[in-house]
Amino acid sequence: MDTQQANNQEALKEQIRKLEEKYAAMGQDLSSYLDGLLYSEYLTYWDYINLDVLLNLQQPRTAFPDEEVFIMYHQITELYFKLCLHEMRQIQEKSGDGAFMAQRLKRMTAYFESLTKSFSIMIEGMEPEQFLKFRMALLPASGFQSAQYRMIELQATPLIHLARHDLRSSLLEQKADIPTLYSHIYWNQGATELATGKKTLTLRQFESKYGSTFLAMAHEMEGKTLYDMYLDLPDSEQGPELKESLRTFDRQVNIDWPLVHYKSAVRYLKKNPEDIKATGGTNWQKYLPPKHQFRIFFPDLWTKEEKEHWGVPEKMGVL
Ligand code: HEM
Incomplete structure (x- = not known):
């Protein structure tokens, strides 16, 4: 030997x-x-990533080929949301560690950058004639019902910043508790029937499936959101890099993504008022633009001028 x-x-x-x-x-x-x-047996690639299951998760409701684009892009988005929540959980577990927070936020901003850039797949990647038809077969489902999107928000910032913009200062003054704040959550405004002013079926379904989960999460996150964790750091750990990453994340989730998403709604749904029915008859044209929603996760990190022009990137001078 x-x-x-x-x-x-x-x-x-x-x-x-x-x-x-x-x-x-x-x-x-x-x-x-x-x-x-x-x-x-030896491990294979297809077993490891569960490829057969993954490629069987597309079940169109119509025969229009572009419906597959619509389904898969939503699935891709939900996976990015999941990655984002995965990072947020780890930041919570290591709260107090500014360097770790900065590093993981970089990942989160990479996910959202990818989502914003790739949204052209929705805006330009489907034939409007097909979209308007297959969308009718999907009612009353809507991306509005994405629970992970709301969980990212609930974990990013205290509930007061997610309350309806016009009620925020009075809710703050009266020191409203979590259930009261939750009853005035901003997204209720996006799911009100134009004709009757009542909650849409889309919202009622969403509340019945996730309402208690969201409320429990809001309680769980009290004092522990990303913003709380940042504010609790000693000055020495609130470095410029971390601050910049938080601003980028805030801008991506509350301006960049909502703007590209809004563009898709305008492209497919604006032309004919009849087409608005395809969304369940909501006031989306007023609701979706980020300047109307005025959602800001980390308000102290923006100047007065930037906040005044929130949702209008050209005027904010941040893009
Ligand atoms: C052609 C593509 C799309 C159109 C036309 C569209 C249209 C709309 C409209 C009109 C709304 C307002 C609520 C409603 O009336 O249902 C909405 C909400 C929403 N959609 Fe989409 N959407 C598209 C793609 C997507 C994709 C790919 C996602 C990814 C998950 C998504 C996620 C959302 C979310 C999270 C909301 C709630 C936004 C908020 O509350 O601010 N949408 N969408």
Whole structure:
């Protein structure tokens, strides 16, 4: 046996010793697990990423080919939202660590940048004639019902910043509690029937599935949102890089993405008032533009002038 072989054998023995230690610590017999290793199949790419399941998750409701584009792009978006929430959870677990927060925020801004840039797939990537038809077969479902989108908001900022813009100062004055703030959440305004002023079915379904989860999350996040965690950091940890990443994230979620998303609604739904029915008859033209919603996760990080022009990037001078 040459030296190389002898070294390899030594390394192997050491690995077995460590494995024995690991399994013994849990009261397990290493030899049985080694048998398992002997008989088990090699891992494949398709099994590892669950490819068959993934590629079977597209179930169009109509025969229009562009419906597949619509479904898959929503799925892609939800995966990015999931990644974002994944990072947010880790930041919460390491609260107090400004460098970690800055690093993970960079990832979150990369996800949202990708979403904003790729939204042209929605704006230009479907034939309007097809869209307007298959959309009717999807009523009353709407991207409005994306729970992960709302969870990102609930974890980013205290509930007061997500309350209706016109009620915020009075709610703040009366020191409104979480359930009161939640009853005035901004998104209720986007799901009111134009004709009757009543909550749409889209909203009623959404509330019945997720209302209690959102309220529980709002309670859980009290004092622990991304904004709270940033404000709790000592000055020395609130560096310019972290501040810039927070501003970028705020701008992406509350201006850039809403603007490209709004553009798609204008492209497909604006022309004919009849087409608005395709959205369930909501006041989306007033509701969706970010300057009307005036959602800001981290208000102290923006100047007075920037806030005055919120939602109008040319005037804010931040893009
Ligand atoms: C052609 C593509 C799209 C059109 C025309 C469109 C249209 C609309 C409209 C009109 C609304 C207002 C609520 C309603 O009336 O239902 C809305 C809300 C919403 N949509 Fe879309 N949408 C499109 C694509 C997407 C995609 C790909 C997503 C990704 C998940 C998405 C997520 C949302 C969200 C989160 C809201 C709520 C926004 C808020 O409350 O501020 N939409 N959409």
